Amino acid sequence: MREWPTQSVRDFHGRPLPERGEPAGYAAIMARYDLILPPPIRMAAIAERHHPTSTEAWLMLTPRYRPQPELGSHLVFAFRYEGVDLQVLSALFQIIETDEIEAIIRATPTGAFARRLWFLYEWLTDRQLDIPDPGKVRMVTILDPEQQYALAEGDPSPRHKVSNNLPGTPAFCPLVRRTPDLAAFSQKALGERAREAMGRVRPDLLARAAAFILLNDSKSSFAIEGERPSGQRAARWGQAIAQAGVRPLSLDELDRLQRIVIGDARFVRLGLRDEGGFIGVHDRDTNMPIPDHISARHEDLESLVGGLIAFSDRAARGAMDPVVAAACLAFGFVYIHPYVDGNGRLHRWLIHHALAAASYSPPGLVFPVSAVILRNIDRYRAVLESWSAPLLPFIEWRPTVSGNVEVLNDTAAFYRYFDATAHATFLYACVEQTVEHDLPQEVRFLQAFDTFSEGIQQLIDMPTAQAELLHKFLGQNDGRLSQRARTKEFAALDDAEVERIEALYADAFERDRA
Structure with a gap:
């Protein structure tokens, strides 16, 4: 097992940082415990300067946010600035000693972080920790709705004094960051x-x-x-x-x-x-x-x-x-x-x-x-x-x-x-x-076709199937009835009727496109 990463780097797990920084939170935990898993989509690091630049892949924070080189401090940092990452936590909980997690929780047993960590450990591992009742404390949610999408109505866990607003169960629970x-x-x-x-x-x-x-x-x-x-x-x-x-x-x-x-x-x-x-x-x-x-x-x-x-x-x-x-x-x-x-x-x-x-x-x-x-x-x-x-x-x-x-x-x-x-x-x-294109476009098309079809019926007694075929031919030829159609499928139409039908088409469908 490695030591906590305390040196600034330009690359972590093949992902370049926007500037030199020291991995923190989940990235540091992955490095410290040799967790073999895909890195989080967005990771965090402590920059060397006081006005760092963050990106979609990296949250860069100033040196005053640097966690202590210990698990509890990096977990507090991760929960606060990165949200809950069940994949990293699941891998961590599989290899860490139970007493180490218990010690972190016992350090601040009534704190929101400790109760969230306690719940997540037992939820992910199905193993109970030896932790005393935190007493009368304010209920906190597992996910911060400002950070990640969660249930609007969670389930209370009296043992941990938390509201479980995770959207899934330990068997399946993808999470989404509130970008x-x-x-x-x-x-x-x-x-x-x-x-x-x-x-x-x-x-x-x-x-x-x-x-x-x-x-x-x-x-x-x-x-x-x-x-x-x-x-x-x-x-x-x-x-x-x-x-x-x-x-x-x-x-x-x-x-x-x-x-x-x-x-x-x-x-x-x-x-x-x-x-x-x-x-x-x-x-x-x-x-x-x-x-x-x-x-x-x-x-x-x-x-x-x-x-x-x-x-x-x-x-x-x-x-x-x-x-x-x-x-x-x-x-x-x-x-x-x-x-x-x-x-x-x-x-x-x-x-x-x-x-x-x-x-x-x-x-x-x-x-x-x-x-x-x-x-x-x-x-x-x-x-x-x-x-x-x-x-x-x-x-x-x-x-x-x-x-x-x-x-x-x-x-x-x-x-x-x-x-x-x-x-x-x-x-x-x-x-x-x-919502903005497909649904209104289909409604407008049907309204335009009805206008076109009604205009034809006032001009000629034509079955709906023929009107649909006429519309198809006109649409294929920029609103004009081709010479082929005029001599075959619609040979019965005279020039004046064709001219009127083309005008009906233009009026109905040009208005639809406007």
């Missing part, structure tokens, strides 16, 4: 704005918009996976999306959804994996796996999926920010990758489930997040890789004879306690696009 970007998104009340806007739309129009959006989101979810499903298969998955939030989340429900996604299960094993899993390719000559992401061990799947289900219920009941909860749930699922196939579409279904369960999306309407993700596919992949890529070097594995991977070390905590801040930020941006 300026996320705080700004939260204040926009996007769900409320969408419900108000859609509430002003005629019910029949809203129903048509909902049907189109549902099918489009289903097709987009398949397209993200590089698939082009049949119309029947896309419609069937659209119906499953429409049911999101109706049934409680359970393993049986996830298995049911996987069967719908796969359709033909003759060549795919259904249910939880019974072997390793990875995302990547194989070497053409040797069939050696070349992973971009390694999934959770199959031995850990029941625990992880059970924790994910508990997280879903707890976050909804505790009134956690619905978009943040949806990001933790959905991206946690796709990192765990519990199934052989269908994980990506189920991952995006979980977004709909979390938003619907919290009554965040308008009644009877889904936010078309898959369509937005498809438009922003490069950023989506970058967000996925923001955790999976740094994680890969910490997973020990060997290839199997079937070209799969076998994980050799304990990796469960990597999937239980990841930092989902980037994922929540991305998802909030997607939701904002649906």
Whole structure:
């Protein structure tokens, strides 16, 4: 075991500091106890000068904030300036002597820090410490809501005199830092704005918009996976999306959804994996796996999926920010990758489930997040890789004879306690696009089409299917009916009628684009 880091460095675990600094808090604890895990997304250091510059990757503080070279002092620093990092704490608690933690708590037994540390140790390890009752003290929350997203309504722990506002359980509990970007998104009340806007739309129009959006989101979810499903298969998955939030989340429900996604299960094993899993390719000559992401061990799947289900219920009941909860749930699922196939579409279904369960999306309407993700596919992949890529070097594995991977070390905590801040930020941006662009655009299109169709009916008695085909041809040719269409499908129209129809199209759809 090393000594406490007390020298200024320019690089820590391969991550450059913005200026020379001494690692502090979780970074110092990782160095002191040789913790083998991906470093936190944002770490802290003590700068050499009194006006340091912080970045997204480093919180740089002045020398007067320097902790003493001891565990208790660095933990106090970490809780105060970095929040709770369950991954670091879990790894630390596995190797540290119980009496060392007890000594830290006994030094200030009634203090907020000591009670939070006491609770977290017992919560993460399921081992009780020999600590006396702190007496009559003010209840404190485990997470500081100003630092990290938490339950609005936590559970009291009389033993520790704390309110447990963690959004999950020890089996699964990603956390999200309250960054300026996320705080700004939260204040926009996007769900409320969408419900108000859609509430002003005629019910029949809203129903048509909902049907189109549902099918489009289903097709987009398949397209993200590089698939082009049949119309029947896309419609069937659209119906499953429409049911999101109706049934409680359970393993049986996830298995049911996987069967719908796969359709033909003759060549795919259904249910939880019974072997390793990875995302990547194989070497053409040797069939050696070349992973971009390694999934959770199959031995850990029941625990992880059970924790994910508990997280879903707890976050909804505790009134956690619905978009943040949806990001933790959905991206946690796709990192765990519990199934052989269908994980990506189920991952995006979980977004709909979390938003619907919290009554965040308008009644009877889904936010078309898959369509937005498809438009922003490069950023989506970058967000996925923001955790999976740094994680890969910490997973020990060997290839199997079937070209799969076998994980050799304990990796469960990597999937239980990841930092989902980037994922929540991305998802909030997607939701904002649906509220400000996709939903109103679809409503405006339907209003414009109705205006166009009604104008045609006043001019000519034409079936709706023909009016839709006419609209399609006009849209493909900048509002003009092509010579081919005029001599084939619409040869019955005379020049004056065509001219009037083109004017109707321009009036309806140019106004829509304005």
